Every structure is written in structure tokens, then in C-alpha cells.
Amino acid sequence: MKLNNHINIPELGLGVFQIPNEETAEIVKNGIINGYRLIDTAQIYGNEEGTGQGIKEGLHATNLPREELFITSKLWGSNLSYEETLQNFETSLEKLGLDYLDLYLIHWPGTDYGYQESWKAMEDLYKAGRVKAIGVSNFQKHHLERLFTYAQTLPAVNQIELHPKLAQKSLRHFLEKHNIKTQAWSPLMQGKLLDNEVIQKIAQKHNKSAAQIILRWHLEQGILLNVKSVKVERMRANRDVFDFSLDQEDMLLLDALDENLRVGPDPETFNF
Template identity: 50%
Template sequence: MAPTVTTVTLNNGVEIPRLGFGVFQVPDAETAPTVRAALEAGYRGIDTAAVYGNEAGVGTALASSGIARQELFVTTKLWNADQGYDATLRAFDASLAKLGLEYVDLYLIHWPTPGRDLYRESWQAIEKLTADGRIRAAGVSNFQPAHLHRLLESTSLVPAVNQIELHPGLQQRELRSLHADLGIVTEAWSPLAQGAVLAEPALTAIAERHGKSSAQVVLRWHLQLGNVVIPKSVTPARIQENIDVFDFALGDEEMAAIAALDRGLRTGPDPDTLN
């Protein structure tokens, strides 16, 4: 029987699954069978983006799944080249058409690209799409504290989510604390640091104690911190393993041992300089 994934309530009352499935770097042709495998394993949150080039594959899997639309939570993202008010509206229409959906559950500005300084205009378009009922929840991705503060100077719509690189090697404490103050849910991309942290002795020892893998321990750590997490895999066994993290808990000492692994390790770009 597939595990039941619990949810977190966003600042507008919408519920998001605490553990979803990411499709970054999955080729479009492989996306439909991969997402189907995830849905069969029990995932209901699917995270894609315009720049991934696989929204159509996600849509195909969702359409053929037989799962009621209201049981699914679909996230996609606005790419950097499409920022700006009118461009955002056009890009959203294009994403929705590829997904074959009438609305998305969460729409994110993918990167702040501060050098171009269009994220506030883009957010105005997202406010309109939200008011029109085409987006259930609006959020951002890779926003640093300065970007969030600047955005909030010009809007009453607080992002529901900030999706950031977050794993034991890059724990983002300052940003997570700001999210807590503002009522923004922290969502972790690259939650396993693309495997870079999984051989850490602290993690392998905890994994052995619980009869789990290091990856499962890290995902459990995210959940206990309150993060929403979106691991990705194209391997059916790994897809299954990643969702099988609701039947054990980490103790305070184990959480502290993982907290000690923070070393500012980025596997992706720096949001302050990516333009």
C-alpha cells in the first residue's frame, strides 16, 4: 500500500503535500512514465518548470492517471527570459497549455535575476492570475532575504512558498527563519545535494540505526524541520524509497548531528549573481 503523504497548510489556506516529486533534468519523452511511477508510488505533488522542457510529459501522465484533479498538486515555474508583466501572462498560458490543465496549484518565479529587476512586475501578473483563479497559490524560488523584502514593499500578496536549494550541506538558517516570520513555507530543491552529502559518516550511522538509507534519513530530517521536499529520481526503486519516510523519526541528537553538517555547499547557481 502506498504511503499517505501528509500536507502543510499555506498562508492562503491551500494544502501542499509535504513530500512531492521533482522532474528537473528528466527528458520530456521519459517524463510521462516517470511521473506515472511516482503517482503509483503515492506521490500527489508534481514539480516541473517551463525551462525543464517537460511540462507536456507531466500533463500526459496526469491525464492518463485516473486520479481526480483535486487530489493532485501541480507546480510549475516562470523562466527568467519570460519575466515582466505581459511576458509572464503569456508564459503562464503556454505552461498551462502544455500541462493540459485549467489551473496550477502553485506558480513560482524561478529565479529573482536581480540584475534584470523584473520580478516585481512579474509578481503583479501573478497577482492577477491568482485573482482570476488560475493559480491556487503564488510563490517564488531562489529568493534571498533582500529579494523578499523588496518584493513585499510593493505587494500585499505574501508568497506562499519560497523554493530554495536546501540540504544538510546548505541549511539556509537565516532564510528559513525569515520565512517563519513572514508565514512563507520553505520548499527544498536538491534536497539530497545531488548525492554529495549521502556518504557523510553521521548520516550513514543514523541510517544504519534505523534500517534506512542515507537519502531516507535526509528526507526525514527535512520533514521534521518543517520543509516541503521534492526529491527527483527516474529509478522506480528510488522513487519508492524516497516516499517511504513516514514510518520512523529522528531523535534530537540525530537532528543535531545533521545540523552540524552545514558548510555552505551550493550545488546550483548563486541567486544573487544568476541573471
């Protein structure tokens, strides 16, 4: 898909949240070998070094150039100064062993709109070509409206918790209106949705797994996503979602599961 600055982004990425640093290299390498081109990490995951090592090994094993990959990391901390933001970015790049990032996100808005300096620093990183696109994560409508009052560069992406139990329709509509791509995190609700009866029935109908049905539900709606698995068979299955589609009846049944139910923190109250 194309972002609002015409950069291409893979629809489906491999997330590495909750993977210990020492295990990450092998998993990222396996992801790349098995066709993943987007890797999603973050400063707070503590595994940027492992991710970097995995990228190096994955590129070596596949003979791909760096440009074929799309690497995302995220800035931790609220009320960071301009300088601290630049420093954190450099530390992430160094740990990843890269000389540019594809996407850099402000990880959480915090509760006091304290991201203005960080956004300015990210805009300057973008202008300097250190990162191909910049964006936010876990931002609600009011967080973005505040950012619009001073931003010179608009976010390309808002990465948010999104799955059939938390469909985020109103926020998605707002993002679409402002030409910001929605990217889902915890698309499988961290595995908690996989034995849902409605999803199981649709899976049987298509001869697919519950996970594949959920990921297809995202893709049908133009939602970008990052899914995590440490297991090669699951990595492969999670990517194998481009040879079928859901019909209107399936989509209505899946849409009806929305309960505004979160598996992660609520951005309105989460502070760090």
C-alpha cells in the same frame, strides 16, 4: 501542510528536473501510481508536455480526480513584462494540459530586482483563480523585502536549495516570520550526500537508507521538499519516511554538517 492562504500542500513532492521530455510521462505516471501527489516542473525543464501526459496517465491509472494532485510550475526569465508573464503562464498550462495550476513560482530573482511586473501578473492570475497559490524560488531576504514593498498578495512558498550541507537557517527563520513556507530543492544534494559517513551511521542506527535519513531531517523541521528519482524503487523508498523519527542527537549531528555549500547556482549572482 497549510499554506498562508489555507491551501493544502503535500509535504513531499516528485521533481522532474533534468528528465528528458520524452521520458517524463512514464516517470510522472509511476510517481502518481506510487503515491506522489505533488509534481514539480518548470518552463525551463522543457518537460511540461511530458509531465502533462504523465498526469493524465497517472490519473487514469489510479482513478483519482485532478484535485487530488498538486502541480507546480515556474516562470523563467527576468524583467518580463506583465503580458509576457501571462503568456508564459498560458503556455505552461497548455503544455501541461491543465486548466489551473496549484502553485506558480518565479524561478529566480535575477540580479536587478526585475520581477515586479511578473509578480503583479501572478497576483492577477491568483485573483482570477487560474492558480491556487503563488510564490517565488531562490529568493534571498533582500529580494523578498523588495517584493514586500509592492506586493498585494504575499508569496506562499519560497523554493530554495536546502540540504544538510546548506541548511539556510537564517533565511528559513525570516520566511517563518513572514508566514512563507520553505520548500527544499535538491534535498539529497543531487545524490552527493549519500555516502557521507555521519549520515551513513545514522542510517544504520535506524535501519534506513541515507536518502531516507536526509529527507526525514527536512520533515522534522517542517520543511516541504521535492525529491527527484526516475527509479520506481527509489521513488517508493523516498516516500517511505513517515514511520520513524530522528532523535535530538541525530539532528545535532546532521545540523553540524552545514557548510553553506551549494550544488546549484548562487541566487546572488545567477542571471539568465
